[in-house]
Amino acid sequence: MTADQPICCPTCKGVLPGRQRSDYTAARGRLVVVNGYCQGRCPAPAPPPRIQVPAEQAGSVRQPESVPAL
Incomplete structure (x- = not known):
């Protein structure tokens, strides 16, 4: 099991x-006892909401002032 593969269902x-035999460890067994197995019928988690910036604010970003050379 690599770090990029989740052990628990996010939902x-x-x-x-597990994908291979070595994935089944004592720690994973304890998680199964506490949480049970995912049944695979969970809806996909909703993506986080996007923050929309009003058009009048989008163009009002200040540019940094130039610093005179020493």
């Missing part, structure tokens, strides 16, 4: 099935 917090 139901159940343990996802």
Whole structure:
């Protein structure tokens, strides 16, 4: 199991099935006892809402002032 592969489902917090035999460790077993297995019927988590900036504010970003050379 690598760091980029989640162990628990982000929606139901159940343990996802392992891909290989070495994925099944004592720590994973404890998670299964506490959380159970993910049944695979969870809806995909909703993406975070996008923040929309009003058009009148979008163009009002100040540019940094130039600093005179020493």
